[in-house]
Amino acid sequence: MLKILRYILSVVTILFATYGLITKNFEFNHIMIFLLGLTMLIMGLEEFRKERKVNGWLMVGVFLFSLFVSIQGFLLS
Structure with missing residues (x-):
C-alpha cells in the first residue's frame, strides 16, 4: 500500500x-514541495518498517521542513 502511494505521489510531483x-x-x-514532502514521509514510514530508524527520522525531518x-x-502567494 505504501509503495503504491509513494509511486503515485512521485509521479504527480514529477508532473508538477x-x-x-x-x-x-x-x-x-x-504544491510540488508539499507532495515531495508527503513522498518523503511515506519513504520514512517504509524505513521505520525496515528497522532503519536513523534514515526514517531523517526523512521525517525532511518532510517537516518541506x-x-x-x-x-501557500500563505505568501
Missing part, C-alpha cells in the same frame, strides 16, 4: 515539476 519547467510558470511550486516551506508558499 515538468509543467513548471516547460511553461516557466512556477505558481504551483508550493511542510513548513510549502505552508509559507
Whole structure:
C-alpha cells in the first residue's frame, strides 16, 4: 500500500515539476514541495518498517521542513 502511494505521489510531483519547467510558470511550486514532502514521509514510514530508524527520522525531518516551506508558499502567494 505504501509503495503504491509513494509511486503515485512521485509521479504527480514529477508532473508538477515538468509543467513548471516547460511553461516557466512556477505558481504551483508550493504544491510540488508539499507532495515531495508527503513522498518523503511515506519513504520514512517504509524505513521505520525496515528497522532503519536513523534514515526514517531523517526523512521525517525532511518532510517537516518541506511542510513548513510549502505552508509559507501557500500563505505568501
